[in-house]
Amino acid sequence: MIDSQNGYGSVRWGLSGLKLWALWLALAPICLPFLASAEGAAHHVVHISADGLGGVYLKEYLAESPAEFPAFRRLARQGACTFNARCDSHLSLTEPNHSSMLTGRPVLQQPTNVTFSAPHGFTVNYDPGPPWTLHNFGNPAVPYKASVFDVVHDHGRSTAFFAAKEKFAMFVRSYDADHGAPDAVGPDDGRNKMDWSQIIDWGGPDHVRRNDSNLVSRVLERLSAAPPAYTFLHVAGPDIAGHYYLWGSPEYRQAVREVDRHLGRILAAIEANPALSNRTAIVLTADHGGGDSSGSHVHPDELPTFTIPLMLWGPEAPAGRDLYDLFSNRAEPGAQHLDHDAPRQPLRNGDSGNLALALLGLPAIPGACLVPEWKPRLRIEPAAGTMVLAWPVTAAAFDLEYSDVSSGGRWTRIAEGIVVENGWNRFSFTPSLQLPARFYRLVRAAAP
Ligand SMILES: [Zn+2]
Ligand SMILES: [Zn+2]
Secondary structure (H helix, E strand, C coil): CCCCCCCCCEEEECCCCHHHHHHHHHHHHHHCCCCCCCCCCCCEEEEEEECCCCHHHHHHHHHHCHHHCHHHHHHHHHCEEEEEEECCCCCCCHHHHHHHHHHCCCCCCCCCCCCCCCCCCCCCCCCCCCCCCHHHHCCCCCCCCCCHHHHHHHCCCCEEEEECCHHHHHHHHHCCCCCCCCCCCCCCCCCCCCCEEEECCCCHHHCHHHHHHHHHHHHHHHHHHCCCCEEEEEECHHHHHHHHHCCCCHHHHHHHHHHHHHHHHHHHHHHHCCCCCCCEEEEEECCCCCCCCCCCCCCCCCHHHHEEEEEEECCCCCCCEEHHHHECCCCCCCCCCCCCCCCCCCCEHHHHHHHHHHHCCCCCCCCCCCCCCECCCCEEEEECCEEEEEEECCCCCEEEEEECCCCCCCCEECCCCEEEECCEEEEEECCCCCCCCEEEEEEECCCC
């Protein structure tokens, strides 16, 4: 069974022989790896950024009055989530953080363990207008900054982009037929990486609710007509309410309820459509929170601003899990403000693009360094007369270990008999009714 104590996949064999075997077979589907990077379970991903949605506020609202936030509650209960992810450590502004979400790059910092030029370098919070793009306006050492849209589109799948701020035209322009890179993968799907794009932004704070709602309607139309593999949706409500009425104000809370309503419409549309149901995942995050000592979100080192939610929902999502449990290179940061060099990196909004790609079974964005690494989970494959433990081969090395005591015992590394095949490690053993209970687990291999 999965041993959640150490966080890694762990299975157990033994005790009362055949009965337990039968129980195991019944439980085997639970042990399937959750969306291991080697195989995506989703045909469609809707990647949502709720502008200015602070993790501290959302967490409090859900704890105090869950009935008023039914869609967020569903995401938290049926999916894996954290309210304690981070925005970029150096800039907590909208345009730079969305650049990170789409490229998997930090805004400014070059992590010392990264060997290529990592920051996207787009530090302004406006659209500088043509001829400027993310490529020629940002970090000049990276003349082309590939995005989630490049990977999905170049793999021959469709993409859509919906945003509620006019300055997001910079993203559309950066990946259009003139500025997108030539297709790097398989058949030539052209240079325009966004198959559909729409921006609705007019009328200021009085109209943001209607703008966001209209955008969601466009998303639902697109999902029902020809669902894109990857849909990016930005809604502006919480940010606008935060700026006008302050983060945490009744008006801000109401704007978060509006986001819940948008999310509820999307969930309902997914469930009502057989082409989407059980095949569509949602990744939800925010560019930044807000309500720091400036009353806004200009201090990336202040907790209400740097704390944001990151939620995953969809097929095979482990219900009710802390999102941090799913990744081997991310760690719950508590209340700390950590830069991109901290040894234990928190989950960030800049991870969300690569999470969407992993859910689709696609590789990470070229040049991205914000790449969460899924923990491998042990899978049981019963075969005639033997049992097979399988786990995906990943970049980091994991060791299979066994123990004859469930806790406090000595774990022994299994060095022999592991066969690598089609991206999976497999270890076969013959169950014996005479054996005492035997436990297996995966642990990160010690550094040589
Ligand atoms: Zn923003
Ligand atoms: Zn703002």
